[in-house]
Amino acid sequence: MRELDSVERVGVVGAGTMGNGIAQVAATAGYDVVMRDIEQEFVEKGFDAIDSSLDRLVDGEKLSDDGATATRERITGTTELDDLADCDLVIEAAVEEMAIKQDIFTDLDETVPDDVVLATNTSTLSVTSIASATDRQELVVGVHFMNPVPVMDGVEVVVGERTGEKTTKLAHDFAEELDKETWESDDKPGFVSNRILMPWINEGVRTLDEGVATKEDIDRGMKLGTNVPMGPLELADHIGLDICLDATETLHEELGDRYTPAYLLKRKVEAGNLGKKTGRGFYEYE
Numbered sequence: 001m002r003e004l005d006s007v008e009r010v011g012v013v014g015a016g017t018m019g020n021g022i023a024q025v026a027a028t029a030g031y032d033v034v035m036r037d038i039e040q041e042f043v044e045k046g047f048d049a050i051d052s053s054l055d056r057l058v059d060g061e062k063l064s065d066d067g068a069t070a071t072r073e074r075i076t077g078t079t080e081l082d083d084l085a086d087c088d089l090v091i092e093a094a095v096e097e098m099a100i101k102q103d104i105f106t107d108l109d110e111t112v113p114d115d116v117v118l119a120t121n122t123s124t125l126s127v128t129s130i131a132s133a134t135d136r137q138e139l140v141v142g143v144h145f146m147n148p149v150p151v152m153d154g155v156e157v158v159v160g161e162r163t164g165e166k167t168t169k170l171a172h173d174f175a176e177e178l179d180k181e182t183w184e185s186d187d188k189p190g191f192v193s194n195r196i197l198m199p200w201i202n203e204g205v206r207t208l209d210e211g212v213a214t215k216e217d218i219d220r221g222m223k224l225g226t227n228v229p230m231g232p233l234e235l236a237d238h239i240g241l242d243i244c245l246d247a248t249e250t251l252h253e254e255l256g257d258r259y260t261p262a263y264l265l266k267r268k269v270e271a272g273n274l275g276k277k278t279g280r281g282f283y284e285y286e
């Protein structure tokens with residue numbers, strides 16, 4: 001297995017909310033990064049998000065101008081999977097669909113050298129099922145970054161049925177190289193974070209739908225009452241309502257009725273009101 005010391009080039013699959021954030025923090029830590037999406041347009045959008053994020057960090061004096069320029073220069077974009085062939089570690093952050101993730105892992109398994117660790121950023125899908133699409137299950141692990149990646153300090157390392165000990169250690173060590181702190185979860189639905197967070201968000205949506213309070217009061221109530229930085233509806237908009245629905249459906253499928261997705265959550269996703277990323281969710285955004 002390729003050790004962390006020999007990791008120079010990191011591949012990121014998906015240039016969306018999480019992929020571009022992971023590419024940014026890996027490049028800031030000094031790694032060369034190849035960020036791959038299926039369309040050039042999505043790659044460009046990923047770079048736009050990275051540029052805005054780096055600008056904010058420079059404005060807030062958290063990163064120097066030179067640091068931002070160097071970070072940006074270390075990231076290359078592509079639509080070709082073959083461009084990941086000389087990566088020493090690959091992190092997948094494509095859409096939360098098992099069939100798509102398994103196809104990606106089968107393709108990666110054929111493209112990337114046998115001793116390279118393949119990580120997935122899945123929020124709730126089984127790391128073991130994703131790994132089963134490869135011939136290197138010992139080298140597949142969950143490395144679950146939090147959103148927004150450049151801001152959040154934590155990374156959840158998810159250990160699948162056949163994930164090797166060295167692979168798990170590499171996942172922790174790599175996240176720490178990116179200045180993150182880690183915790184570990186067994187490969188069970190929702191892991192630690194979303195098993196607890198998604199029912200909280202879902203209950204917030206039901207509380208709105210059942211007319212208990214206005215959206216503003218639900219969010220204010222939870223912020224003032226429990227000292228969290230965002231209430232459930234604001235946080236759902238931030239994460240993306242489609243991501244919340246996918247995660248809640250997985251939990252419902254695996255863990256039963258207490259996780260049934262709220263009706264209003266499904267209605268908003270069907271209407272394309274996915275939260276911040278589409279300009280409208282529970283709140284409206286410029």
Ligand SMILES: NC(=O)c1ccc[n+]([C@@H]2O[C@H](COP(=O)([O-])OP(=O)(O)OC[C@H]3O[C@@H](n4cnc5c(N)ncnc54)[C@H](O)[C@@H]3O)[C@@H](O)[C@H]2O)c1
Pocket residue numbers: 013014015016017018019036037038039042093094095096097100104121122123124144145146147238239240243
């Ligand atoms: N949004 C969050 O708060 C959050 C937090 C933690 C983990 N996650 C997980 O991270 C993953 C990505 O989520 P996101 O919010 O960045 O989604 P997103 O929709 O913003 O981005 C997904 C990207 O993947 C691309 N894609 C689809 N198929 C691809 C393929 N075959 N190859 C390469 N790229 C492909 C899409 O074009 C899109 O640009 C999901 O598994 C999600 O569950 C999301």
